[in-house]
Amino acid sequence: MITVTSMDINQILQHLPHRYPMLMIDRVLECVPGERVLALKNVSINEPYFPGHYPHQPVMPGVLIIETMAQASAILAFKTLNDRSNDDTVYYFVGIEGARFKKPVLPGDQLQVEASIVYHKRGMWRFKTRAMVDGQLVSEAELMCTLRTIDVPVQQ
Template sequence: MTTMDIHQILEHLPHRYPFLLVDRVLDIVPGEKIRVLKNVTMNEPFFPGHYPHHPVMPGVLIIEALAQAAALLSFNTMGSKPDENSVVYFVGIDNARFKSPVSPGDQLILEVSILLRKRGIWKFAAKASVDGQTAAEAELMCTLRTIE
């Protein structure tokens, strides 16, 4: 599978509205990288409060969208889907930088590549861009846990 529509994404992520922050997988190379699209619309639930006079997507939600892209890459690499007892947790977020605001009408392109996979810890290089300009970037570390 090299692309995923929203129905396939919903099979691979436990997130749902209002916290599902990816719309389409444009390209995926299991074990290597993924490129994902997030359409940013004025209908996002955070815009009325951030900020009413100049809506800007919160940086923490851009990082979360990158993490969701990373989770899609991880599950695809493992050849599995999450079950109701699977949770992906952040272990660390390093070198996060926010370079330009993301506004309603933007198409956010999320690019994530695997840097390391060791003892259940995944480390990713992640970048979000709009029209070819970097909006945010970070190194993300995550782990998959089963909850009881």
């Protein structure tokens, strides 16, 4: 039996190490561990990057659309491993292929991000990702990532 789950912001915070201003996922609509995830990013004019990108025509930077797709992929990886982010687990990019940007993402848009697992072998992950606004494709890419454990200094 396939388990489909949704996640609110408190559950997302348990699975991603990101915090403001780099937390990009607001809600997970559905997640099927080992297969796919569908997540939301509500794009507000109050985002910290809009005053500089661009002052008279605000557009969400493409690199942050990719970051949103990567965070959705990270949630899928953590849920697939039945694990949560912690202070000694980091999710690193190792490659991006076929990144395309079809339409600008503007304040007021709701970015729907889909990620599906292409493969997972020896700690390496490959995801096929897509970002949509109002049912129209705005970006797509294949992301390669790895989960790593790091040494965390002991605070005294």
